Amino acid sequence: MKALIVEDDQDLRRQLFTQLSDKGYTVEECETGKDALFLGKEYEFDIAIVDLGLPELSGLEVIRGWRxxxxxxxxxxxxARGHWQDKVEGLESGADDYLVKPFQPEELTARLNALVRRAAGHSKPKLSFGPLTLDTVSRVVQLNGDEVRLTSYEYRTVEYLMMNAGKTISKAELTEHLYHQDFDRDSNVLEVFIRRLRQKLxxxxxxxxxxxxxxxxxxFNPELASS
Structure with a gap:
């Protein structure tokens, strides 16, 4: 999953970058409202984290511009604003959820995962298709109840495909949403991942x-039958 972090506090931005990267997200970051507005309009993201108090454009202006x-x-x-009016204004601008600083990293991750799942049409943290199950919290894939050992890249690939089960995903979209900018887009690495995933799943x-x-x-075939 690809996330955009918009935060002008460098320490917090780096903390968020590390936290999300460790959880398997591909992360882009910026610190100004103008940069955020441009990135959100020009590139595909699965979720964005936006601070309200940004230079150049406020977080509310950025969100309105995206919508x-x-x-x-x-x-x-x-x-950092705890007043209910500020929360309401943010939601009415087009945001989906809010978190008041300071916050626990675990709560941030849980909220992000829930938003991504719901956007893809899934209400539960576990996705099940026939004998295959993917737990988005523990990041574990099981086949007939047994864990399938996957690399980080393999997990990202199967998670994105399962989240979008039934939808045809181009190679460009898959690469854009899952891998960092230094990923070799001209190689056959993605085909290798898919081939290995088929063998494992x-x-x-x-x-x-x-x-x-x-x-x-x-x-990803949503109509799997148990073997």
Whole structure:
């Protein structure tokens, strides 16, 4: 999942960057409202974390600008303001949730995960398709109740595909949402991940969980039957 952090406090921004990266997010960051408005309009994100007190443009102005541009990724507001009026104003500007500083890292992660799941149409932290289960909290994938050992990149790939089950995901979209800027976009690394995932998720070759849509990309099969 790809997250945008908009925070002008450098220490907090780096803390958030580290925390989200450790949780498997691909993270972009900026410190001004103008930069945030540009990034949110020009690039795809799965979620954004926005401080209200930003230089150049306020967090509320940024969120309004995104929504006016039809950018509908979920937004979590960070605010030092505890008044209910400020929270209401943030939500009415187009934000989806808020968190008052200071906050516990675990609460931030839980709120982000919930927003991402709901945006993809999932209300529960566990996604189940036939014998395959993905726990977005523990970041564990199981096949018939047994854990499937995955690398970090493999987990990111299968999580994104399962979150968007039934939707055809292009290679460009998958790369954009899952991998950092230094990822070799011209290599066949993504194809290697997909091939390995198919072997790990479907060792008996009976489920076909990841389908190739010729010329378009990949699609996770939501209609899996138990083997």
């Amino acid at each position: 006016e541009a039809q950018r509908d990724f979920p937004v979590l507001i960070l605010t 479907d060792p008996e070759q009976t489920l076909q969980p990841i389908l190739t849509v010729r010329g378009l990309g990949y699609r």
